[in-house]
Amino acid sequence: MTATAPAASTASIDTEWDAIVIGSGMGGLVTATQLASKGAKVLVLEGYTIPGGSGGAFERKGYRFDVGASMIFGFGEEGTTNLLTRALDAVGAKIETIADPVQIHYHLPNDLEVKVHRDYEEFIAELGDRFPHEREGIRKFYDECWSIFNSLNAMELLSLEELGYLMRVFFSNPLACLNLAKYLPQNAGDIARRYIRDPELLRFIDIECYCWSVVPADLTPAINAGMVFSDRHYGGINYPKGGVGQIAVELAEGLERHGGTIRYKSRVKKILMEGNRAVGVQLVNGKEFRARRIISNATRWDTFDKLLGEVKTPRAEESWRDRYQKSPSFLSLHLGVSADLLPAGTECHHIVVEDWEKMEEPEGTLFVSIPTLLDPSLAPDGHHIIHAFTPDWIERWQNLTPTEYKQKKEAAAWSSIERLGAIFPGITHAVDYMEVGTARTHRRFLGRVDGSYGPIPQRKLLGLLGMPFNRTSVPGLYCVGDSTFPGQGLNAVAFSGFACAHRVAVDLGI
Numbered sequence: 001m002t003a004t005a006p007a008a009s010t011a012s013i014d015t016e017w018d019a020i021v022i023g024s025g026m027g028g029l030v031t032a033t034q035l036a037s038k039g040a041k042v043l044v045l046e047g048y049t050i051p052g053g054s055g056g057a058f059e060r061k062g063y064r065f066d067v068g069a070s071m072i073f074g075f076g077e078e079g080t081t082n083l084l085t086r087a088l089d090a091v092g093a094k095i096e097t098i099a100d101p102v103q104i105h106y107h108l109p110n111d112l113e114v115k116v117h118r119d120y121e122e123f124i125a126e127l128g129d130r131f132p133h134e135r136e137g138i139r140k141f142y143d144e145c146w147s148i149f150n151s152l153n154a155m156e157l158l159s160l161e162e163l164g165y166l167m168r169v170f171f172s173n174p175l176a177c178l179n180l181a182k183y184l185p186q187n188a189g190d191i192a193r194r195y196i197r198d199p200e201l202l203r204f205i206d207i208e209c210y211c212w213s214v215v216p217a218d219l220t221p222a223i224n225a226g227m228v229f230s231d232r233h234y235g236g237i238n239y240p241k242g243g244v245g246q247i248a249v250e251l252a253e254g255l256e257r258h259g260g261t262i263r264y265k266s267r268v269k270k271i272l273m274e275g276n277r278a279v280g281v282q283l284v285n286g287k288e289f290r291a292r293r294i295i296s297n298a299t300r301w302d303t304f305d306k307l308l309g310e311v312k313t314p315r316a317e318e319s320w321r322d323r324y325q326k327s328p329s330f331l332s333l334h335l336g337v338s339a340d341l342l343p344a345g346t347e348c349h350h351i352v353v354e355d356w357e358k359m360e361e362p363e364g365t366l367f368v369s370i371p372t373l374l375d376p377s378l379a380p381d382g383h384h385i386i387h388a389f390t391p392d393w394i395e396r397w398q399n400l401t402p403t404e405y406k407q408k409k410e411a412a413a414w415s416s417i418e419r420l421g422a423i424f425p426g427i428t429h430a431v432d433y434m435e436v437g438t439a440r441t442h443r444r445f446l447g448r449v450d451g452s453y454g455p456i457p458q459r460k461l462l463g464l465l466g467m468p469f470n471r472t473s474v475p476g477l478y479c480v481g482d483s484t485f486p487g488q489g490l491n492a493v494a495f496s497g498f499a500c501a502h503r504v505a506v507d508l509g510i
């Protein structure tokens with residue numbers, strides 16, 4: 001189905017749509033493509049010039065950089081948790097991927113160097129060699145994560161807010177469902193402490209969680225840990241050829257092939273209400289669009305504080321905010337470097353922590369991705385791209401003059417480059433290109449409140465039970481993306497997209 005071409009007048013109203021999706025992050029795009037593939041007429045309104053949000057890409061001087069995500073789950077060929085493969089497939093798209101033999105090379109205090117190999121046994125053996133007295137505990141902990149993953153991977157992942165689906169899944173997989181129900185209220189730290197005593201190894205489990213949940217194991221839901229700690233060995237980590245931004249490009253093209261429309265430079269200013277119901281949106285230029293359902297891919301804070309600014313925040317959102325807070329943003333360095341900097345055998349992803357006490361502090365943990373080791377086409381000949389990023393808070397970047405901001409950015413960038421020197425000696429002389437992004441940059445270009453990476457628990461919670469699903473207390477309005485179940489990460493927000501589209505499709509009767 002093709003939408004009626006909208007009139008040029010900024011005051012005109014467009015009323016043709018089944019669903020409007022605000023934002024083309026991975027959560028928004030998966031929702032939109034799923035709905036379009038079911039026959040719904042979908043409009044995606046994206047504030048920026050390209051699709052993908054934190055899963056997008058940008059080009060500078062012959063380098064193609066990933067905006068955020070580079071370590072990609074969900075591209076496996078088998079099971080049900082390969083949600084990126086499935087989302088693309090639903091709109092007739094496929095991306096060639098390059099298998100990463102090692103998920104992460106950790107560089108940790110006390111010279112603890114560990115590689116998480118794609119091969120599970122190789123990883124368990126290597127970690128066991130570092131902690132021989134904990135071999136049994138290591139295996140039991142990671143094996144229990146497999147039990148969670150195997151249950152997830154045995155069922156179609158759709159909306160837990162839809163009773164018909166829940167009954168279907170339960171009756172076809174009762175044991176898997178009961179197993180997942182057992183783990184829903186648990187955290188990864190609870191499981192780790194059942195089997196592991198060594199404090200340094202428990203720290204290792206903390207960084208294993210922190211590197212994607214940005215909280216230590218005690219605050220990380222067991223379901224998410226089961227997914228990440230097992231899928232890296234099952235479907236594996238696979239890099240999309242041409243860069244991560246290709247996923248969003250393919251989904252956006254697939255959406256249009258299925259009758260949907262995506263408009264860039266279309267920032268939504270507010271959600272239009274009729275009585276207590278969301279019925280449309282208004283862009284910053286005044287143009288209005290109406291639809292039977294409105295789906296926000298902006299964070300829940302942006303959705304309820306800004307887009308619904310004139311509506312009193314619903315109690316359910318207030319209570320969610322009592323449980324979850326905004327995580328920090330990142331200081332991001334996108335570097336182009338001479339290829340001879342990297343010795344043969346260098347892995348694509350690295351994590352550096354010099355002091356366990358500082359792991360959660362601003363600039364405490366340094367994340368490093370070098371996608372050109374998998375896909376050299378992303379940089380000019382003889383060069384690599386390096387994305388190095390470290391958690392940082394917006395407060396550190398406010399109330400600065402333009403000159404102070406620039407100087408502070410430069411100083412912070414070179415401080416990260418010096419840290420990188422510990423794993424790549426000589427890097428200070430190898431830099432050919434540098435682009436620095438702060439929390440302010442993330443806020444501006446991704447439209448995310450304070451540039452936050454997403455919600456994190458305020459305190460220890462009952463696993464994933466406190467995360468909201470896609471429906472909201474406002475009739476007609478849904479949320480999708482990393483501030484809905486099950487949280488951050490491209491494959492996780494794809495899950496949220498499948499669930500959201502499923503719930504909306506049922507509500508639309510399609």
Ligand SMILES: Cc1cc2nc3c(=O)[nH]c(=O)nc-3n(C[C@H](O)[C@H](O)[C@H](O)COP(=O)(O)OP(=O)(O)OC[C@H]3O[C@@H](n4cnc5c(N)ncnc54)[C@H](O)[C@@H]3O)c2cc1C
Pocket residue numbers: 022023024025026027028045046047048051052053054055067068069070071072073266267268269297298299302330332389445446447448453454480481482483487488489490491493
């Ligand atoms: C530095 C960094 C590294 C990361 N590394 C990884 C990784 O290696 N692996 C992994 O799986 N995940 C990683 N992530 C996390 C992952 O990228 C995110 O969890 C995921 O992309 C979030 O998707 P989303 O759909 O929730 O929203 P977003 O990506 O935030 O997209 C939201 C979109 O909505 C648009 N938008 C917002 N408000 C409006 C509005 N009012 N009007 C119109 N459009 C609007 C934005 O412009 C944006 O395009 C990383 C994230 C960052 C920042």
